[in-house]
Amino acid sequence: xxxxxxxxxxxxxxxxxxxxxxxxxxxxxxxxxxxxxxxxxxxxxxxxxxxxxxxxxxxxxxxxxxxxxxxxxxxxxxxxxxxxxxxxxxxxxxxxxxxxxxxxxxxxxxxxxxxxxxxxxxxxxxxxxxxxxxxxxxxxxxxxxxxxxxxxxxxxxxxxxxxxxxxxxxxxxxxxxxxxxxxxxxxxxxxxxxxxxxxxxxxxxxxxxxxxxxxxxxxxxxxxxxxxxxxxxxxxx
Numbered sequence: 001x002x003x004x005x006x007x008x009x010x011x012x013x014x015x016x017x018x019x020x021x022x023x024x025x026x027x028x029x030x031x032x033x034x035x036x037x038x039x040x041x042x043x044x045x046x047x048x049x050x051x052x053x054x055x056x057x058x059x060x061x062x063x064x065x066x067x068x069x070x071x072x073x074x075x076x077x078x079x080x081x082x083x084x085x086x087x088x089x090x091x092x093x094x095x096x097x098x099x100x101x102x103x104x105x106x107x108x109x110x111x112x113x114x115x116x117x118x119x120x121x122x123x124x125x126x127x128x129x130x131x132x133x134x135x136x137x138x139x140x141x142x143x144x145x146x147x148x149x150x151x152x153x154x155x156x157x158x159x160x161x162x163x164x165x166x167x168x169x170x171x172x173x174x175x176x177x178x179x180x181x182x183x184x185x186x187x188x189x190x191x192x193x194x195x196x197x198x199x200x201x202x203x204x205x206x207x208x209x210x211x212x213x214x215x216x217x218x219x220x221x222x223x224x225x226x227x228x229x230x231x232x233x234x235x236x237x
Contacts, residue, residue, distance in 0.1 A: 001124060003041040004092035004104035007034055008054040008082055017224040024053070024060045024107045026227060029234045033221065034060065034107050035067065042071060043113070044120045050076040050095045052088045084194040090185050093177070101178045108221040109173040110230040111135075115216045116174075122213055123176045131208040132181055134200075135174035137218040141226075145170040146197045148212055156210040159200045171200075172218040180208060 007024040014023055021027075024034035031039070034051070041049050049071070053060045061079050068075040076095055082088045089104060096102040101123060116135075123133040134156065136148050148169040149158040160167065184206050188199045203210060219230045 001045060001120060002048045002050070002096045002099050002102040003044075003046050004050045004052075004089075004096065004102065005034060005037055005107050006052060006085055006088045006092065006104065007057070007060060007107035008052045008080070008088045009085070009107075013222055014224060019224050019227075022057050022060050023221070024057070025063060026221065028110060028221065028227065028230050032063065033110070034063065037105065037107065038067065038071070038075070040113050040116060042073065044117055046073045047099070048074045048076060048096075050078070050092050052078040052080060052082070052091050054081040055079055056081070084196075086185075086188070086194055086196045086199050089175070089196060089199070090189060093182055093185060097179055097182055099179075101176065103174065103176045105174045106220075110219040110221060110233065111172070111174075111215060111217075112234065119174070119176075119213050119215050126211065129209055130211055132175070132177040132203070132210045133213050134176060134210060135172040135215040135218070136169035136212045137172045137215060138168060138170075139217045139219070140170050141229075142170065142220055143222070146200070147171075150212045154212045154214075156204060156212050158204060159197055161197070169212055169214065171197075172215055173220065174215070174218070176213075184208070 025032045064077050078091050092104055119135050147160040147163050147167050149167050151157055184202050188202050219233050221230055
């Protein structure tokens, strides 16, 4: 499995709240968030790890370059400022084209390692006709959550900005996809679509078969107060 990390955001809210480190280097569970993700991906049998950081994040780029030689798999670093997270997603996914299934996550997505490992196994062993498997959660702490509508077998039928009756999941910010999703991404970029949620809607509209995988609790670190919440969550408290 090939993995990617979107770490190109500014982390402005953390900075405004007094957190001096760039968001990817904020320590969670004793490790920088970006380092923790890399370690988890390696444990899950990564064939490669690809990371995008913006041009201002020199400390983050240096951190990635320092650990790259120590990894048992290739680590690809893209240093590029992109206008949206969807553009960052494209930069990463283009490195994975033709290599089968891949998983991309945002750097501030915090989950338990065992939960993620089970998700990877489920996606790796999913039937070939499954174009993607999105990690979802019933825990809502995002300021603007993306609700995920599913049928009785947890096939994804839509991505919604607001909750509707019967919708039990929100996006976990972990995207498991295959090569069939990349042409849709190119088409969205050509049309000027600039939000990940609209790209995900386009996947459904184009007939791709996506499954929702309930990964349990997933926490986003957007504010300084989220750091302690994430630590408490990982301690099982």
